[in-house]
Amino acid sequence: MSVNGSSAPAAPGGRASSAVSRVLVVDDEENMRHLLLLMLRKEGYEVVAAADGEQALELLAAREFDFVLCDVRMPRLDGMALLAELHHPGHALTVIMMSAFGTLDLAIEAMKAGAYDYISKPFKSDEVVLTLRKAEERERLKRDNARLEVELVRTRGLENLVGTSTAMQAVHATIRKVAPHKATVLITGESGTGKELVARAIHDLSDRRRGPFVAVNCGAIPETLLESELFGHAKGAFTDAYRSKTGRFEEAHGGTLFLDEIGELPLSLQSKLLRALAEDEIRRVGDTRATPVDVRVLAATLRDLEADVASQRFREDLFYRLNVVPLALPPLRERHGDLPLLVHHILARSRERFGRNVRGVTREAMALLESQDWKGNVRELENLLERAMVLSEAEWLGPDELAIEPVAGAGPPEDGEDELSIKKLSRRLEDRLIRSALERTRGNRTHAARLLEISHRALLLKIKEYGIDL
Numbered sequence: 001m002s003v004n005g006s007s008a009p010a011a012p013g014g015r016a017s018s019a020v021s022r023v024l025v026v027d028d029e030e031n032m033r034h035l036l037l038l039m040l041r042k043e044g045y046e047v048v049a050a051a052d053g054e055q056a057l058e059l060l061a062a063r064e065f066d067f068v069l070c071d072v073r074m075p076r077l078d079g080m081a082l083l084a085e086l087h088h089p090g091h092a093l094t095v096i097m098m099s100a101f102g103t104l105d106l107a108i109e110a111m112k113a114g115a116y117d118y119i120s121k122p123f124k125s126d127e128v129v130l131t132l133r134k135a136e137e138r139e140r141l142k143r144d145n146a147r148l149e150v151e152l153v154r155t156r157g158l159e160n161l162v163g164t165s166t167a168m169q170a171v172h173a174t175i176r177k178v179a180p181h182k183a184t185v186l187i188t189g190e191s192g193t194g195k196e197l198v199a200r201a202i203h204d205l206s207d208r209r210r211g212p213f214v215a216v217n218c219g220a221i222p223e224t225l226l227e228s229e230l231f232g233h234a235k236g237a238f239t240d241a242y243r244s245k246t247g248r249f250e251e252a253h254g255g256t257l258f259l260d261e262i263g264e265l266p267l268s269l270q271s272k273l274l275r276a277l278a279e280d281e282i283r284r285v286g287d288t289r290a291t292p293v294d295v296r297v298l299a300a301t302l303r304d305l306e307a308d309v310a311s312q313r314f315r316e317d318l319f320y321r322l323n324v325v326p327l328a329l330p331p332l333r334e335r336h337g338d339l340p341l342l343v344h345h346i347l348a349r350s351r352e353r354f355g356r357n358v359r360g361v362t363r364e365a366m367a368l369l370e371s372q373d374w375k376g377n378v379r380e381l382e383n384l385l386e387r388a389m390v391l392s393e394a395e396w397l398g399p400d401e402l403a404i405e406p407v408a409g410a411g412p413p414e415d416g417e418d419e420l421s422i423k424k425l426s427r428r429l430e431d432r433l434i435r436s437a438l439e440r441t442r443g444n445r446t447h448a449a450r451l452l453e454i455s456h457r458a459l460l461l462k463i464k465e466y467g468i469d470l
């Protein structure tokens with residue numbers, strides 16, 4: 001039996017060229033096996049035949065196939081039984097049934113049991129090939145989808161966490177690495193650096209993303225209520241407990257519990273949290289039984305927890321439980337390079353929210369933004385831009401719209417004494433502004449002087465004074 005190599009299709013219908021589909025033909029009639037072997041080989045498939053279900057299983061165990069073309073009625077293991085075997089997890093096979101006269105009902109039954117399609121005997125060769133092509137197309141789409149899903153998952157959550165600075169790239173990398181695991185992450189950073197955003201990103205990138213994301217601000221709930229908030233309570237646990245209540249831990253079952261401001265957790269609850277984390281079970285207030293929970297815990301704080309451990313405000317054992325993976329968010333002032341992207345991102349988002357057609361910020365405004373020290377980090381930037389958007393009609397937001405003044409704190413002070421020296425800091429700022437103006441005008445001093453609103457002569461003097469060489 002010779003195989004007609006020239007008729008082997010390179011990649012019909014966009015089939016991955018590397019993948020010649022492998023077909024396993026299962027039929028007890030020798031003529032039928034022979035016919036299908038010839039027919040499918042001619043179409044370029046790699047085909048192997050088996051005489052019954054048992055033999056098919058042996059072949060399937062030995063190597064991988066893409067499709068099984070299977071008769072319904074066979075001795076030993078029949079088509080239905082084989083199908084049932086193949087639908088065990090681990091087998092991702094596409095099964096096509098072949099039904100002879102009188103077995104159509106069974107073929108339909110087989111489709112309900114997971115077969116992809118059926119062909120009635122007798123069939124024309126076109127019919128078989130067409131059905132296989134269709135199945136191949138479906139497999140290709142399924143693979144593409146799976147790949148896109150992976151791609152989406154890889155970037156989802158992170159596209160909202162803007163930043164191309166080295167520090168933010170490192171944050172992205174850590175998030176990607178820890179997300180798939182159940183490890184506890186302790187997220188630290190100043191106010192407004194995006195701690196909650198990071199927690200959501202970790203959840204979204206984990207296989208718990210379809211489960212709940214529950215956030216509890218430990219600093220915002222009075223100590224007396226916090227235990228019942230976290231762990232729930234049984235009916236009658238205390239005077240006002242008219243009915244039992246599910247705690248946030250249980251609500252987060254199968255998902256992620258984000259404990260914000262964990263540094264504010266009172267000592268009494270620290271030991272209860274530690275027990276919950278260690279044993280994967282919680283105890284409702286007033287309940288003697290424990291309830292098992294499957295929760296991934298992420299915690300955040302702007303406090304220096306290690307210092308709190310040292311001063312015994314925070315339990316050391318709990319600290320180590322939480323700090324399995326530490327993730328420190330950089331303050332905005334240490335990543336000024338991210339400002340243009342952040343401004344762009346925030347404006348794009350707010351444009352929709354406020355229905356305003358703002359295009360961006362002017363270059364002067366950007367330079368001013370870069371000179372701020374951003375104690376409130378990204379949240380402060382957000383507030384500033386949103387306020388400007390609401391208050392002004394301008395397409396391009398300038399220093400006036402943003403209502404910001406040059407801040408003398410441009411750049412870190414060289415030493416503590418300089419911090420308050422108006423003279424030194426304004427000289428530094430002047431130096432920066434002149435350099436920016438010259439850069440922007442590509443060294444045209446007349447033009448630069450105009451931008452700086454000083455005389456040409458004054459500019460020349462200052463260039464000399466600061467030793468600017470452009």
Ligand SMILES: Nc1ncnc2c1ncn2[C@@H]1O[C@H](COP(=O)(O)OP(=O)(O)OP(=O)(O)O)[C@@H](O)[C@H]1O
Binds near residue numbers: 194
């Ligand atoms: N890297 C970032 N990219 C885009 N937006 C960000 C980024 N970081 C923070 N934000 C935005 O800034 C705001 C503050 O972020 P978030 O609430 O996550 O900060 P936080 O660290 O939890 O602050 P706090 O300690 O005050 O609770 C949010 O609106 C968030 O969307």
Ligand SMILES: [Mg+2]
Binds near residue numbers: 195196
């Ligand atoms: Mg927060």
